[in-house]
Amino acid sequence: MLSVRPKVAELAFHVFSRTLHPELYTVHKTRRIERTDYQARIDITNCGHVITWNGRANPTSDGEKPASVTVCEVATSAHQPLPKKRCLLSHCLKGSRTEKSQCYGGIEYRTHFQLESVQPDMFWMVQQQLGKQPTEGLLHNFDASGRMALGALSFVSIELRQRSMRIQAIHTFPDDYAIVKVESLFSLPTKA
Numbered sequence: 337m338l339s340v341r342p343k344v345a346e347l348a349f350h351v352f353s354r355t356l357h358p359e360l361y362t363v364h365k366t367r368r369i370e371r372t373d374y375q376a377r378i379d380i381t382n383c384g385h386v387i388t389w390n391g392r393a394n395p396t397s398d399g400e401k402p403a404s405v406t407v408c409e410v411a412t413s414a415h416q417p418l419p420k421k422r423c424l425l426s427h428c429l430k431g432s433r434t435e436k437s438q439c440y441g442g443i444e445y446r447t448h449f450q451l452e453s454v455q456p457d458m459f460w461m462v463q464q465q466l467g468k469q470p471t472e473g474l475l476h477n478f479d480a481s482g483r484m485a486l487g488a489l490s491f492v493s494i495e496l497r498q499r500s501m502r503i504q505a506i507h508t509f510p511d512d513y514a515i516v517k518v519e520s521l522f523s524l525p526t527k528a
Contacts, residue, residue: 393441
């Protein structure tokens with residue numbers, strides 16, 4: 337298990353169709369969501385975040401009970417030991433990328449992530465603005481690495497709807513003047 341923020345060049349983005357064991361990562365902040373048709377757990381970790389979303393798929397035509405579907409998004413270090421089974425997406429977190437996945441029973445997952453290197457003055461402006469965010473969502477300030485006076489910051493905004501959940505996560509990396517932005521949408525199918 338990693339205990340320090342990784343270098344920005346070592347970042348990876350994964351999506352699983354299963355939950356991950358919580359001992360695989362260090363959690364700094366957590367929020368649990370309970371809605372009628374879905375539940376979620378959002379964790380800010382030492383490397384980024386883990387979002388575990390569980391929703392009910394549409395029932396099958398033969399009247400079977402709707403199945404539960406899990407989508408687990410992980411922004412972490414490429415060196416983080418993670419399972420190989422039921423991995424839907426696995427990419428180095430570089431540049432900008434958009435992904436979409438249609439899951440069992442009509443559940444949809446969409447994400448857009450990007451790694452942006454910025455000038456130091458722009459980085460510090462963003463860092464200060466994020467630190468002033470209202471307490472809606474999750475915010476964690478990390479200790480300074482020793483090289484920089486300010487530590488990294490992770491902010492996760494959560495927007496809930498009856499049949500969907502939108503997450504916007506921003507993670508800063510002061511040693512590299514880099515910002516990771518992730519926007520994801522977890523959606524239930526429309527009711528028949």
